Amino acid sequence: MSVQDSGTRPRKFAFHGLAFVSRIALLPMARLVVDELPPRPAGPGSVIITANHRSLLDFLVALVLFRRWKVRPRALVRGDYFRHPVLGPLLRSLGSIPAGRDYGKEAMSLAREALKDGEVVGVMPEGHIPKNGDSHEIAELRPGVGVLAVESGAHLMVLGVFGTDLVWNIRHRFPRMTLLPWKRPTIRVCIDWLYVPQGADVSSTMADIRTGMTRMLKEAHQLESPRDARRRAKG
DSSP states (O other): OOOOOOOOSSOHHHHHHHHHHHHHHHTTTOEEEEOOOOOOOSSSOOEEEEEOOOOTHHHHHHHHHHHHHTOOOEEEEEGGGGGSTTHHHHHHHTTOEEESTTTHHHHHHHHHHHHHTTOEEEEOTTOSOOSSOOTTSOOOOOTHHHHHHHHHOOEEEEEEEESHHHHSOTTOSSOOOOSOGGGSOEEEEEEEEEOOOTTOOHHHHHHHHHHHHHHHHHHHHHTOOHHHHHHHHHO
C-alpha cells in the first residue's frame, strides 16, 4: 500500500502479533476475499480509512487487512472497551484512540495530531453495530470523520465489508466456526478512494462518504454466494 505511515505510536510488535493471531483465528470462521487495492490518489496528505460496522469480527478483519497493506492505523474505538481488563491494554498497545460520547474532544484532538504527523487513522463512522439494521444498508454516520477529512485534506479510503455478521451476529455471544471449509461463509471487502478537498463543506462531505460506503457495500453484497444468501435468510 503506497501510504506513508510513520506508525511511531502504535507498537509494531503488538500490531504484527495481533494481526497474525487474527488471521489464524479467521481460518475456521470464514473465507476472506478482498478487492485489489486501488492506486492511491496523487498528491500529498495523510489517509483516513473508513468502513461500515456489522460485527465484532470487523476488528479481526481490519487487523488482517492492515497487516496486508503494511499500515498501522490509529483506530478510533469505543471508549468503554478501554476499560476492559484484556481489551484495554491490547487497544492501547495498538495506539488506538478512545472515542464516543465521553471522549469526543480528546478523540478528535488525538486524531488531528495523528493525521498532522502523517499517520493513518481508522474510523467506523456508524459508531456502533446496528441491532436491527439491514446488513447492506448504512446506518446514520457520525460527522467526526467528515470534520477530520475536511480539516486535514486527507485521502479517504472507503471500505464496504460484507459477511462478518454471518459469522458473528450481534445476537450471538460467540462466533460460528466449522472445520468444513465449504460451510464457511465468505467475507468480502470492496474498496475505493474518495477525494475530499481541504476546506470542503462537512455536510456534503458526509453525504459523499455515505454514498461511497453504500456503493462499496452494495458491490460486496451483489457478490454474495447463494449458500450465504440462504444462510442469511434463515437468520
